[in-house]
Amino acid sequence: MSKQRQQQNFVHQVIGHHPESNPKLTAVKRSGKGIAPVNIALSKYWGKRDEVLNLPMNGSVSISLPGLGTETTIQIAQAGQDSVRLNGKLLEPSNPFVKRLSHFLNPFRTATVFFDVVTTNTVPTAAGLASSASGYAALVLALDDLFAWQLASQQLSLLARLGSGSASRSLFSGFSIWHMGRQADGMDSFAEPIDTPWPGLCVGLVKVDVAQKPISSTLGMQNTVNNCDLYQAWPKQAEKDMAKILQAIQQQDFNLLGQTAEHNALSMHATMMATWPPIVYWQPESVAAMQTVWQLREQGIAVYFTMDAGPNLKLLFPETEKPAIKQAFPELSIIEPFKTKR
Ligand code: PMV
Numbered sequence: 001m002s003k004q005r006q007q008q009n010f011v012h013q014v015i016g017h018h019p020e021s022n023p024k025l026t027a028v029k030r031s032g033k034g035i036a037p038v039n040i041a042l043s044k045y046w047g048k049r050d051e052v053l054n055l056p057m058n059g060s061v062s063i064s065l066p067g068l069g070t071e072t073t074i075q076i077a078q079a080g081q082d083s084v085r086l087n088g089k090l091l092e093p094s095n096p097f098v099k100r101l102s103h104f105l106n107p108f109r110t111a112t113v114f115f116d117v118v119t120t121n122t123v124p125t126a127a128g129l130a131s132s133a134s135g136y137a138a139l140v141l142a143l144d145d146l147f148a149w150q151l152a153s154q155q156l157s158l159l160a161r162l163g164s165g166s167a168s169r170s171l172f173s174g175f176s177i178w179h180m181g182r183q184a185d186g187m188d189s190f191a192e193p194i195d196t197p198w199p200g201l202c203v204g205l206v207k208v209d210v211a212q213k214p215i216s217s218t219l220g221m222q223n224t225v226n227n228c229d230l231y232q233a234w235p236k237q238a239e240k241d242m243a244k245i246l247q248a249i250q251q252q253d254f255n256l257l258g259q260t261a262e263h264n265a266l267s268m269h270a271t272m273m274a275t276w277p278p279i280v281y282w283q284p285e286s287v288a289a290m291q292t293v294w295q296l297r298e299q300g301i302a303v304y305f306t307m308d309a310g311p312n313l314k315l316l317f318p319e320t321e322k323p324a325i326k327q328a329f330p331e332l333s334i335i336e337p338f339k340t341k342r
Helices: 003-015 096-108 131-146 153-163 165-169 217-227 229-251 254-273 284-298 319-328
Strands: 031-043 048-050 060-076 083-086 115-121 175-178 191-194 201-206 304-306 313-318 333-335
Touching: 003 096, 003 153, 031 131, 031 165, 031 229, 031 254, 031 304, 048 217, 060 131, 060 165, 060 201, 060 229, 060 333, 083 096, 096 131, 115 131, 131 153, 131 165, 153 165, 153 191, 165 175, 175 229, 201 319, 217 254, 229 254, 254 304, 254 313, 284 304, 284 313, 284 319, 313 319, 319 333
Parallel strands: 083 115
Antiparallel strands: 031 060, 060 115, 060 175, 175 191, 201 313, 201 333, 304 313
16 A cells, blocks of 8 residues: 555544545635644654654653644645745745645645645744644644544544654643554554643753754654664663653652653664764754753752754753753743643
8 A cells, every 4th residue: 555545544544534424524614723832752752663654663751831832724725736834934835844744734635625824833943842743733733623523632643643753742731641552553652641730840941053953853763763773772761761751740750750851862862873874963062051961960950951853952950940050051941831821
């Protein structure tokens, strides 16, 4: 079966679309709208076991950042092609962002239907701040609104996963868990919220570079899975770390959370660096920021970091440490996921 066909079957299964008995691909409104937050994985997803259905080698746990994310509207286009406006700018049809989005939309239409998509990010695109996660989650919510499917969050998560794995976790606020799933059809690989708030938890964004990343996460994962001997150890560690993060959340044990998240991120980056050709997202300023974090810890300050497929660091610390952290990182943007209004 072709890749396109497989994705189409998956989408139709999730939305319950049967062309004759239960058509689900007719726009019910003039336009649909969706808003979703970015999320930061505390225990990360790196590596696909199925590239067509975006099925991960391991589960992951994340925290969503309220106020940072994507707002998207979608409507049926009058013109004979898709149009995408990103942050106020109409993109060329040849732009890779447009191509990826159009490809994602294919299972949701017949050959003669095109979409106008208007999407606004409050995070820089492809800066390692996971704008693709909030982007595909917002797009799926906009489709759900346009077609009036009223899908449950589990179904929305399955659809968002197809756009970007981490998008499966961006349908929720607070902590989320993305189950790796075992089924070949991908129907058991979705995210759901973890209903435990952590009021004093802070996330700090250390912006090292917001330019486009040198290698996409999809390509990076593919190279790591295929060309890195150390990768074999990754899925096992990821599962163990995930259990520790869940325990830390239940017990509100900050040191366990921070230690596990930092170790998990560094282990993921170690597999990237041990790939040939090597994948290094870090910049000198990333390492300098890590050293500052380690110095702060030596001084008894509770702070840890995590990093995704980019040079920026995300700090984790309890609110009691805010003054010390602000002094060490004067430019830091601080988000309080359980206090900031969503
Ligand atoms: O969902 P993707 O393809 O953008 O991959 C995300 C990969 C990491 O951000 C590095 C880890 C994660 O779990 O979010």
